[in-house]
Amino acid sequence: MDIHKKTNRPLVLISVMLAMFVGAVEATIVSTAMPAIAAELGGFSRYSWIFSSYLLMSTVTVLIYGKLADLFGRKPIFFVGLSIFLIGSILCGFASTMEQLIIFRLIQGLGAGAVMPIATTIVGDIYSTKERAKIQGYLSSVWGISAVSGPVIGGLIVQYMDWKYVFWVNVPLGLLAMVGIYFFLQEPVTERKVAIDFKGAALLTSSLSIILFWLVEGGQSFSRSSLTSFLLILVGIVLFILFIWTERKAEDPMMPFTIWKNPVILYANLVSLTTGVILIGVSSYLPTFVTGVMEQPAIIAGFTLTAMSIGWPIASSVAGHLLIRFGTFKVSFVGGISLVLGSLMFVWMTGESGPLWAAFSSFFVGVGMGLTSTSFIVTIQGAVSREQRGSATAANMFMRNFGNTVGAAIFGAVLNGALLSLFRRKDLDYEVNDINLLLTEEARSSLPVSKMTELQHALDGSLQWVYAVVLLFALISLLLILRIPRGKVVQYDDDRT
Known part of the structure; x- marks a missing residue:
């Protein structure tokens, strides 16, 4: 059944991008508002769980939503997931304690697991492989826009309104996306026998929840x-x-483990895991280096990170044009080289390098992320049938999310361990929390010059270990990319909807 005459593709694409923006901007906008939230609600010791609870649920559920979208269609599962996300967003604004906020963030994350993979799968359904490669540039631009606008929106809301609106601003945008998908996306009616794998879903949820809890805590x-x-x-x-x-x-x-037998899908997913580790390492610790070691204000630190969010969508757009012509291997290989180059620049970075060096390093990592992520998602969606496209897309996104979680645990342990080791080796009576004194100009001005110098040298040396691990994962990514079969993009568009 050809439904292209009924599906309004431009309006569906706009709706999908709007839904993706709601999910993508959530992280940056909440991060900006968290100091104000913690100041009002208290419970600073549970600060990290505001992010971890959301991350846990969205990572655990992404595979389940992908499979359900294959079984019951994209629209109903998308509506269920986005509705849960919006309900969680509304509840977050009414939280009166940190514990309540954590529970409501769990609900929000429970719905968020559906938004990104199903939105991307819908694009895979309505566009051919050749069209999809170009459209991915638009989708990736959502991440860049959210990274730039999120902190600004969050800062304005906290300063002129109330932190509650940080969560509530999602609601009208999410509803608008649902209206667009409801009216303009038409799905084919399938006569497929549905057999829900409840046992598999329960085992997957429980195992990943425990493993992710172990990694985070x-x-x-x-x-x-x-x-x-x-x-x-x-x-x-x-x-x-x-x-x-x-x-x-x-x-x-x-x-369906059968899809992993395809070497392109296998290595694309493994590289998504390693690049997920790289992404969290850069985004978490670059601002700390720029503010603590380079003594730059927070806005400059934000600029260095924004450079990655600029490089990403630019590279994605370019990748879309190059992918059909040169194939997955060549495009992702160039992306792997860019990741290694950016990571090397981080390793060579010192306090005297200046924020422009940090920004260019971040930019090259963003280019690498854009080239690899676009190549992989387009190729994966083109290599499977419609009946497996939701699961295949979700698996790739799960690997990146899981990489983020693994990376957060690895880099936290590396940084804290390196700091404590350096303090002991130089017989300095400091704790890891003393590094907080470097992160604002006001706190630095209250420090004796000798103490500030010692702490800066300790932070600089310890972050070098973090960047060395980032470089290691960049090299692993490049080695995995070398295993991807050469050739043009596989096309599986006979059943395109």
């Missing part, structure tokens, strides 16, 4: 070498092994 709520830590990771791994065993026997598995 390990070294904070409990020691990595403690009995609690050992039991958590053991149970998480056992449940995940049971999930794999169950999926191999399921009639209609939650995760």
